[in-house]
Amino acid sequence: xxxxxxxxxxxxxxxxxxxxxxxxxxxxxxxxxxxxxxxxxxxxxxxxxxxxxxxxxxxxxxxxxxxxxxxxxxxxxxxxxxxxxxxxxxxxxxxxxxxxxxxxxxxxxxxxxxxxxxxxxxxxxxxxxxxxxxxxxxxxxxxxxxxxxxxxx
Numbered sequence: 001x002x003x004x005x006x007x008x009x010x011x012x013x014x015x016x017x018x019x020x021x022x023x024x025x026x027x028x029x030x031x032x033x034x035x036x037x038x039x040x041x042x043x044x045x046x047x048x049x050x051x052x053x054x055x056x057x058x059x060x061x062x063x064x065x066x067x068x069x070x071x072x073x074x075x076x077x078x079x080x081x082x083x084x085x086x087x088x089x090x091x092x093x094x095x096x097x098x099x100x101x102x103x104x105x106x107x108x109x110x111x112x113x114x115x116x117x118x119x120x121x122x123x124x125x126x127x128x129x130x131x132x133x134x135x136x137x138x139x140x141x142x143x144x145x146x147x148x149x150x151x152x153x
Contacts (some may be wrong), residue, residue: 002011002067002150002152003027003028003029003149004028004069004070004071004145004148004151005028005029005030005067005070005071006019006028006029006030006070006071006072006073006141006145007021007033007062007065007066007070007071007072007073007076007083007088008021008030008031008060008072008073008074009031009033009058009072009073009075009076009079010032010034010038010058011034011035011036011058011117012075013032013073013075013093013135014093014129015073015093015134015137015138016032018137018141019073019136019141020041020043020046020059020118021138022138022142022145022148023045023139023145024045025113025145026142026145026146026149027045027106028045028071028145028148028149029045029046029047029069030045030046031047031048031049032045032046032047032048032049032058032060032062033051033062033066033117034049034051035048035050035052035053035057035058036049036053037050038050041092049061057080059074059078059082059083060081062074062083063079063082063083063086065084066082066083066086066088066145067088067151068081068086068087068088068091068151069087069088069089069090069114069123069151070086070088070148071088071141071144071145072088072089072090072091073090073091073092073093073141074090074092074093074115075092075093075094077098079144080083081098082091082096082131083098084098084099084100086143089106089147089148091136091137091140091141091144091145093111093129093133093137094129094133094137095133095135095136095137095138095139095140095141096140097140097144098121109114124137
């Protein structure tokens with residue numbers, strides 16, 4: 001079977017360094033996908049893909065290229081749902097793991113929050129990214145990497 005890879009929705013990803021650390025530990029390739037420039041890497045296990053500035057272009061590229069047991073890192077809940085449909089794992093940069101059992105609720109909450117913002121019931125502020133989010137992400141990604149490697153055997 002093909003070894004899993006990590007696909008990253010990289011435009012606003014605050015945990016790029018953590019992803020590289022976990023990938024190196026497990027021998028996984030990483031592809032950062034973004035609409036704008038990415039910092040080049042000499043590491044042959046790291047690839048950068050710059051897509052057009054079109055709406056959801058990075059999400060579409062990731063969804064089209066995700067394979068079973070790959071890991072998709074994204075804060076975008078619809079992209080996480082598309083990844084799960086392909087048999088991939090999905091995790092947010094705060095360590096929130098998306099699963100077949102939780103994605104429906106996550107999509108519903110996203111739609112509810114959007115409605116509340118549109119009607120003025122909510123200001124729609126997101127919580128600031130905190131050190132505990134970084135730690136939770138590292139733990140979740142490391143656990144997910146082990147699961148993906150085991151599942152791909």
